[in-house]
Amino acid sequence: MAVIQIRNTGEVIKGEAEVRAFLESQEVLYEYWNPEKLPEALQNECHLNDENKEQVLATFDEEIRSLAERRGYKNWDVIALNEDTPDLDALLKKFEQVHTHTEDEVRAITAGSGTFVIKGEETGYFDVNLSPGDVISVPVNIPHFFTLSEERQVVAVRLFIDAEGWVAHKFDDPDFQKAN
């Protein structure tokens, strides 16, 4: 279950009801897809070949199609990052810049972990620490970035309306609060 930390107050929000209520107040979609539905060999496995990625999509086909239908997503894929990913450090550096998109950014974490840092209108930046099963959608035009946690590996299903909409627009923010 996601755990949230508000950067400028240090407040931590955890527990299903609290997390859901906070994210709802920020218009961030939150869902939970049971990661135990995955074949055992793929549970918390972040080194995936193409066939494994298809297995992940097949496992969550119902959840993916339901979400896509509700919110107009047309395409989906699976991304896996781990210590064998070429140029992982450079990639993370690129990720860790505040930016916006002209469509939602949807990620379902199926293995590993990661953090979305999102700018709330009144709360300022908050971290959403995601573990397997957590599904979030960062709303269109909301400044954010994604980073890995200490384990530095993740598998995520991504859903798009149009891959073009997922182009990052850099957001230079003097109010950005770095993590303590």
Ligand SMILES: [Fe+2]
């Ligand atoms: Fe993004």
